[in-house]
Amino acid sequence: MEQVKVWLNEKDIPRQWYNLGADLPTPMLPPLGPDGKPIGPEMLAPVFPMNLIEQEVSTERWIDIPEEILNILYRWRPAPLRRAVFLEKFLDTPAKIYYKDESTSPPGSHKPNTSVPQAWYNKQFGIEKLTTETGAGQWGSALAFACQLIGLKCKVYMVRISFDQKPFRKIMMQTWGANCIASPSDQTNAGRKILAETPDTPGSLGIAISEAIEEAVTDTSGKTRYSLGSVLNHVMLHQTIIGLEAKKQMKMIGAGTPDVIIGCAGGGSNFAGLSFPYVADKINGADIRIIPVEPTACPTMTRAPFAYDFGDTACTTPLLAMHTLGHAFVPPPIHAGGLRYHGMAPMVCQAIIEGLMEPRAYHQLASYEAAVTWARTEGFIPAPETSQALAAVIDEAKKAKEEGKEKVILFNYSGHGLMDLLGYDAYLSGKLTDYELPEEELQKYTKELEKLPKAEVRKTGKW
């Protein structure tokens, strides 16, 4: 029997985060203000504390992780590296399938890797309350968890359709002492405006972001800030602890450098967390294929243009250069999983443009099929988001069999699906259908981007 779990001792936890920004072959395009000009750090100050803004714009390669943050992460980190020997056997593949198990955190996903540092830096900066948005609830519960442990108030605007359909995530947040309300709400101008126009709206992440930011910037005490669970540079930074741990663990068992790295990508953070430390190796010549996976229902990386766009529906954020379906994009309700954000982390996008990554999209039926295969071989029930990655993992393992090649696959098991079982019910009872965003829908939303400053595509052409 092969060893299936690789532990890393607490004392061996990485003590620095890795900043891909220091190594990207071409620098990223700067965020733009409402006037179309690059913004300075001070323009973000009403939204984020300055210590996090410094991380957001940092070009340092390594950034120290404060000991107090590590002391909180120890509750579940270092996370196990596991090998999927039972799936390998089922697929009869020569591929070795390793994964970082990020489902072991108290909120059940990789999200607290950044919610904890974000809450901690805010607290250090004198902030007393954080606001945020959440879709399926992974991020909201991760921030609620972090704020509870660090001693901050927490207010979560949860997309209405999820608020109604997933009461358990709300209870989780309340158990950790947070205030969770449905978005759009009557507590912000942005929310009231949308409710007046479309009282029955299911809500969207873009709307919820607008509300959360509004609450933060309009608090006259100056003691409230906003927190984002993905997309931004400092979020990617915090998540790199995943890949840095994985490298140590792969080394411990002599598993070498992976041939393929896979992660699902909605805003990009869990994928970036695992892959960025390996992207650095690839920049330096390592032969690694790096595959971010998204749903065909929300095909940001595979079909959307690279453009400047707002991060939220109400157009209150700075403009970010990224692959985007347009800030007005509303994901189809037919899609059962997460990964519904209209944009993608600019740092991931720049790596894609450089050719360092090979994005791929899967239908939801394929991803649920992969999820059930996983549950019935490995035993654990994955999050619907994670299942997108699993679909690609299984395809790569099958390809290895066809080619008769030994291959090392490493992927990120970003979270468990215990809070998302209704999607499994829909799949198992045949109620789910495939969905691919129609071209006319794509055109409709992305057409709006032409009114915004154009993003220049810059690449070295080396990869």
Next chain:
Amino acid sequence: MEQVKVWLNEKDIPRQWYNLGADLPTPMLPPLGPDGKPIGPEMLAPVFPMNLIEQEVSTERWIDIPEEILNILYRWRPAPLRRAVFLEKFLDTPAKIYYKDESTSPPGSHKPNTSVPQAWYNKQFGIEKLTTETGAGQWGSALAFACQLIGLKCKVYMVRISFDQKPFRKIMMQTWGANCIASPSDQTNAGRKILAETPDTPGSLGIAISEAIEEAVTDTSGKTRYSLGSVLNHVMLHQTIIGLEAKKQMKMIGAGTPDVIIGCAGGGSNFAGLSFPYVADKINGADIRIIPVEPTACPTMTRAPFAYDFGDTACTTPLLAMHTLGHAFVPPPIHAGGLRYHGMAPMVCQAIIEGLMEPRAYHQLASYEAAVTWARTEGFIPAPETSQALAAVIDEAKKAKEEGKEKVILFNYSGHGLMDLLGYDAYLSGKLTDYELPEEELQKYTKELEKLPKAEVRKTGKW
């Protein structure tokens, strides 16, 4: 910072289970048949496969764990030993609080420690299908999980009130390929009879057991057997891997022998799993207090008589000598957690009679208060059952502070609460009230026991 997680490598997993039956100072009373006479193993043959019956009646101290079973357990075992440093700090206690984290299994509790061996032995015996009952759903999902991995069909009778209130557990079982239906059902004589008498019954574990056993024994192919998740000797046996791992882990970090061992007890299996290897030490002179904890709503160990009783409502099982509230006992719906079975593992009962254990009961408000304290300090959300143990742990840690004594507490974190968040919602919104089984209710149900053979209380008086 103290180390908070202690891993045991897969190669160091215990390779034998421990049978307390070999060391109990006075032998247990035998199960009785309908004629009031001790039954032989052959009478259990329609219900269980002979290889498990042999374990049920075994007096061997150590029983080898087949390698194939270990290969399945490796998915999550050895389970981590953890130290609750954050709770210790919050309580400002000199006590050191360790726990075995049994929440890391795919179904989220200790239950698969026995569902996997049970499914495996049945498969070895040529059985093709297992039936069982489940209350809150922990056991049903654990058996569904095991049957899926081992290749058996699985049918779960789920107590109707839980079936209706906890659809997620049902989906979990279906994801693992099991057939889960509400009990009482129209698929058995026992179910039809009860439905005819009380069509609106919420069901009970006793009823569901009757249905599951009926389906097994009436399958004329002889290829169906029944599986029980607690109470019986062989279940306690399989769970001892918890305590055997704990001993190795406590030794690894030089934490010595615990002063106090705590576990919640419904049928007794998670408590037995952790404590029995230490009970052996206590029998041999070690100074350990061993505390099983139950709810005041279902006070089997603390208030019920020691008597012969049926394991199910329909009086189809052999009579077992145990603390019992009477087989007709219907637990009050007011109680939010599990631990609602009318009886208690005979082996645990005999250890209580010997004075080797100090059972204790808690109100549900106290246990939920402990659960929320845990979630807000340690970060993880415990199962309502586990919270009963937590209430006792916190009391013992506070006592250590009052007495100014260093004390090592070890308890079993039997499962997570992610599938049971409605109870937290009820608690946080002030809808839960305390409940203590009224004396007249206790008398009503236990009066029936006078019609059955009397159980002789036998003890050495040494503890």
